[in-house]
């Protein structure tokens with residue numbers, strides 16, 4: 001029998017630019033209060049400036065979040081041999097340390113689930129995941145309708161209908177980042193342990209909720225990585241590559257990553273809202289002004305996804321679809 005070896009530990013680290021420095025805490029992470037009507041302008045600005053924001057007063061009852069978190073804790077604390085019965089992630093299922101199929105590794109174990117009804121889920125997850133996903137999808141749709149309103153796009157469900165479509169190709173992910181005790185020693189040497197390497201999400205919108213353990217970092221346009229303070233009662237939203245294309249680059253899909261924590265486990269749950277496979281991903285005609293041309297070649301979500309899944313996490317996936325413009 002051939003023993004499967006773990007990837008060498010060196011592969012799990014990234015160099016930090018300045019050793020011995022504390023992570024920068026994002027100064028003003030855009031905060032959207034969904035109970036306030038003026039959130040619309042704020043939302044558009046957050047999508048343009050950061051591609052990332054935090055949502056409060058979101059209307060998702062804590063009971064549904066807690067139930068799912070409890071099942072996730074139970075699942076990840078079960079023996080590896082039990083978890084592996086739900087793997088490998090091809091593309092759905094349990095995965096451990098290896099992300100995707102192109103050589104990425106991370107200090108993480110996870111469960112990737114199809115959000116389509118009747119999908120095959122590990123025991124105890126079916127009801128809780130379905131309840132959670134429907135609520136979070138509803139919130140994502142509300143956000144996208146507010147965005148459409150503010151941008152004067154007709155109909156106002158121009159984005160949200162893609163997630164509501166029966167054929168919507170959405171994914172749900174549970175990530176568990178175990179603590180890594182030797183982290184401080186590594187940080188002193190200017191190295192961070194990567195939980196989930198830098199990347200952008202390919203879909204339209206991602207809705208993330210985590211426990212109160214830090215780790216998520218976003219990449220700002222000034223070239224710095226900033227740590228996002230965790231908040232288990234809020235949701236964090238990020239613009240995906242497809243929404244960047246549909247807005248012809250007005251909204252930015254944010255580059256983000258997760259670094260491991262020295263003392264505590266981080267647990268996150270993410271809904272990735274995607275369009276149907278056959279959907280053409282292109283700038284919305286009603287958004288284009290004057291002589292403005294599309295920045296992107298034409299493609300369907302199926303074509304983008306197929307290409308994206310051949311890439312490594314940190315690759316610029318959209319680059320392949322950008323039009324080359326003469327300057």
Ligand SMILES: C=C1C[C@]23C[C@@]1(O)CC[C@H]2[C@@]12CC[C@H](O)[C@@](C)(C(=O)O1)[C@H]2[C@@H]3C(=O)O
Pocket residue numbers: 091099100101102104112171173199200201202203272308309310311312313
């Ligand atoms: C390395 C990879 C993992 C990923 C598929 C890919 O080839 C490139 C995109 C990755 C990503 C990032 C966002 C989501 O977590 C994810 C499920 C997705 O749709 O694209 C993952 C993919 C994955 O883990 O399979």
Ligand SMILES: O=C(O)CCC(=O)C(=O)O
Pocket residue numbers: 173175196201208210216256257258268270
């Ligand atoms: O686990 C997290 O906090 C973020 C993970 C992530 O970015 C992803 O799964 O695409």
Ligand SMILES: [Fe+2]
Pocket residue numbers: 199200201256
């Ligand atoms: Fe992500």
